[in-house]
Amino acid sequence: QAQLAESGGGLVQAGGSLRLTCAASGRPFSSYTMGWFRQAPGEEREFVAGITWNGGSTSYADSVQGRFTISRDHAKNTVYLQMNSLRPEDTAVYYCAADFPGHRILTTPAEYDYWGQGTQVTVSS
Numbered sequence: 001q002a003q004l005a006e007s008g009g010g011l012v013q014a015g016g017s018l019r020l021t022c023a024a025s026g027r028p029f030s031s032y033t034m035g036w037f038r039q040a041p042g043e044e045r046e047f048v049a050g051i052t053w054n055g056g057s058t059s060y061a062d063s064v065q066g067r068f069t070i071s072r073d074h075a076k077n078t079v080y081l082q083m084n085s086l087r088p089e090d091t092a093v094y095y096c097a098a099d100f101p102g103h104r105i106l107t108t109p110a111e112y113d114y115w116g117q118g119t120q121v122t123v124s125s
Helices: none
Strands: 003-007 010-013 018-025 033-039 046-051 058-060 068-073 078-083 092-099 119-124
Touching: 003 092, 018 033, 018 092, 018 119, 033 068, 033 078, 046 068, 046 078, 058 068
Parallel strands: 010 119
Antiparallel strands: 003 018, 018 078, 033 046, 033 092, 046 058, 068 078, 092 119
């Protein structure tokens, strides 16, 4: 059974950094686009970053552009989200997701086929 599992969340002060990891299992996701989404309390789930199957294309929400970096390691079936210069408004549950085919980066959650359970990121001011 295909699964995605996020880790690396936690509590950090504003200006700090965290690296989230999404470990895939049950099938290879090398042909999938991988995305990171987040959802704050009372808010809709929103796109944060995405990367195509070969890493040749990435996309970021305007709110995280220049601060967050998405990357992937096919050998480890893993995707990362490096988050720098964190702000209180980045506080949310962060989710990893997979979309097939992997040549496009979609920003709508409904388009993604697999989801992880999420990891909490809290940024204190």
